[in-house]
Amino acid sequence: MTQFYIEEQKILLSVDCIIFGFEQNKLKVLIGKRKMDPGRGEWSLYGGFVRNDESIEDAANRTLFELTGMRNMYMRQVGAFGSVNRDPGERVVSVAYYALINVADYNEKLQAEHAVEWVDIAEVPQMFSDHNEMICKARQLMQQKIKTEPISFQLLPSLFTLTQLQRLYEAVNGEEVDKRNFRKRIKDMDFIEKTELIDKQSSKRGAYLYRFNKKMYNEEKNFKL
Amino acid sequence: MTQFYIEEQKILLSVDCIIFGFEQNKLKVLIGKRKMDPGRGEWSLYGGFVRNDESIEDAANRTLFELTGMRNMYMRQVGAFGSVNRDPGERVVSVAYYALINVADYNEKLQAEHAVEWVDIAEVPQMFSDHNEMICKARQLMQQKIKTEPISFQLLPSLFTLTQLQRLYEAVNGEEVDKRNFRKRIKDMDFIEKTELIDKQSSKRGAYLYRFNKKMYNEEKNFKL
DNA sequence: TCAAAAGTGTTAGATTTACACCCATGA
DNA sequence: TCATGGGTGTAAATCTAACACTTTTGA
Numbered sequence: 001m002t003q004f005y006i007e008e009q010k011i012l013l014s015v016d017c018i019i020f021g022f023e024q025n026k027l028k029v030l031i032g033k034r035k036m037d038p039g040r041g042e043w044s045l046y047g048g049f050v051r052n053d054e055s056i057e058d059a060a061n062r063t064l065f066e067l068t069g070m071r072n073m074y075m076r077q078v079g080a081f082g083s084v085n086r087d088p089g090e091r092v093v094s095v096a097y098y099a100l101i102n103v104a105d106y107n108e109k110l111q112a113e114h115a116v117e118w119v120d121i122a123e124v125p126q127m128f129s130d131h132n133e134m135i136c137k138a139r140q141l142m143q144q145k146i147k148t149e150p151i152s153f154q155l156l157p158s159l160f161t162l163t164q165l166q167r168l169y170e171a172v173n174g175e176e177v178d179k180r181n182f183r184k185r186i187k188d189m190d191f192i193e194k195t196e197l198i199d200k201q202s203s204k205r206g207a208y209l210y211r212f213n214k215k216m217y218n219e220e221k222n223f224k225l
Numbered sequence: 226m227t228q229f230y231i232e233e234q235k236i237l238l239s240v241d242c243i244i245f246g247f248e249q250n251k252l253k254v255l256i257g258k259r260k261m262d263p264g265r266g267e268w269s270l271y272g273g274f275v276r277n278d279e280s281i282e283d284a285a286n287r288t289l290f291e292l293t294g295m296r297n298m299y300m301r302q303v304g305a306f307g308s309v310n311r312d313p314g315e316r317v318v319s320v321a322y323y324a325l326i327n328v329a330d331y332n333e334k335l336q337a338e339h340a341v342e343w344v345d346i347a348e349v350p351q352m353f354s355d356h357n358e359m360i361c362k363a364r365q366l367m368q369q370k371i372k373t374e375p376i377s378f379q380l381l382p383s384l385f386t387l388t389q390l391q392r393l394y395e396a397v398n399g400e401e402v403d404k405r406n407f408r409k410r411i412k413d414m415d416f417i418e419k420t421e422l423i424d425k426q427s428s429k430r431g432a433y434l435y436r437f438n439k440k441m442y443n444e445e446k447n448f449k450l
Numbered sequence: 451t452c453a454a455a456a457g458t459g460t461t462a463g464a465t466t467t468a469c470a471c472c473c474a475t476g477a
Numbered sequence: 478t479c480a481t482g483g484g485t486g487t488a489a490a491t492c493t494a495a496c497a498c499t500t501t502t503g504a
Contacts, residue, residue, distance in 0.1 A: 003315065004261075004262060004263060004314030004315050005237055005274070005314060005315055005317065008237055008274040009237075009274070009275075009276055009277045010235035010236055010237050010238075011235055011236060011237075011238045011275065011277060012230055012233055012234075012235050012236075013235075013236045013238065013307075013318060036229075037229060038229060049230070049233040049234070050234075050236065050307070050318075051234055052234045052236060052316055053309060054309065055307050055308045055309050056305055056307030056318060057307065077304050077305065079302050079304055079305070080281055080302065080304070080305040080320045082238075082275070082280050082281030082282065082320070083280045084278060084279065084280050089229030089230060090228065090229050090230055091277055092230065093238060093275075093281060095305045095307070161483090162483090162484090163482075163483075178467075178468075178469085179483090179484085179485095180468095180469085180484090180485070180486075181466075181467070181468085183484080183485080184486090200475095202482070202483095203474090203475080203481065203482040203483065204474070204475035204476045204477080204480090204481065204482075204483095205473070205474040205475050205476090205481080205482065205483055205484090206474080206475080206482095206483080207482080207483055207484085208483090208484095386456090387456090387457090388455075388456075403494070403495070403496085404456090404457085404458095405457090405458070405459075405495095405496085406493075406494065406495085408457080408458080409459090425502095427455070427456095428454065428455040428456065428501090428502085428503095429453090429454070429455075429456095429501070429502040429503045429504080430454085430455060430456055430457090430500070430501040430502055430503090431455095431456080431501080431502080432455075432456055432457085433456090433457095451504105452502105452503105452504095453502105453503095453504090454501100454502095454503100455500100455501095455502100456499100456500075456501080457498105457499085457500075457501100458497105458498090458499085458500100459496105459497105460495105460496090461494100461495090461496095462493105462494090462495085463492105463493085463494080463495095464491100464492080464493070464494090465490100465491080465492070465493080466489105466490080466491070466492080467488105467489085467490075467491085468487105468488090468489085468490095469486105469487090469488095470485105470486105471484105471485090472483100472484085472485090473482105473483075473484075473485100474481100474482095474483080474484100475479105475480100475481090475482100475483105476479105476480100476481095477478105477479095477480090477481105
């Protein structure tokens, strides 16, 4: 193969994953202590290097799979982070992705193996490199997205109560909403289906379980929260 | 210096600039025919490679300066584009940025030198590599941004008429708006200052010229269009 | 004198917000 | 029997959208 761009400098390229989960009415991110030098022991996102024969997105999916054992997670690019000295070891440009996961689906064994934990988004410690900035940007993007697309269901079990859904919105947006107004908006969205099933976990009386009907959503697409 | 990431593969990294301008009531992008192999002669964005000793953002600013002779342009990242075969020559990952320019400020000599031209966003031809996708994404981001931040003034002369401003919004959003409702919203924003100057270019009667008062905006920040 | 763009308010409809009580159940 | 979370409707306020005529002036 002919070499076209012979004069140019090549650069290390990595991906970093901001994995959001919802647990105990809080929005959380999955982070761990860095296991390599430089920066060993610092809080860090989970990441990996991009290989020459895979797209950045593939690298991100591979990294997510390594960490969670899951494929086809909801994942969106946050952006490229490219300060010269962002990594103390060597020049590394990183492309951040955020992903959404239902915490209950996450394999505890893998979690233990990678020594990562769910940390409340409001209590994220100081992190390695520019990872705080990445988390912040990811959260902003996710907050925007959740207003216009039904991504909340990625963070919940397939059956959920309206109170769970509401608490999720409150956690993501950082402010409480009125229960009746919230439920009115849900009623207008036919693709959020009421089932006949009752959840008895969270209350004595029990609450109806709902599910997201993806097919119906694809026909209607009138999402607004 | 110690090498930390010895095993990893390095990749060519470039930046591509989507430069938006506003001319004849149309939103336009600045593009030219590619001057190097592979892809010589195809329509292309203006870009450049990222050097090892500069941030991606610096590379983008340098590239914009090369093309326009201007510094401190409004510029935002669109994202990283990283398919393996996006560049037919060699594996190149590119980070796209969009920038806003007042067309009248753009040096014609530089434009001729680089052989770039303003093309209506609605009539962008098929382009090299994934540049159509980059433009599309850039436009989406810009459309979102213009709703909540006063970036429109980057595309206009420092003095402008309300009709110009309205036409700009219409061009960006791709739909017409009601003149009276538009002007009502403008009146609520004190940082869009009416001057005593009259523009006689666009009408016999003449129209008041307005200016964006940045200091006043920074105090109020209640932008909404 | 007329064509072309500038400028200006009102009203109906839609959307959003605020708000309080009864229900069902397990402990 | 009572504490806990589940479930429900209405009215006021705000915001949005639709709409038409007069003014100025250069050609």
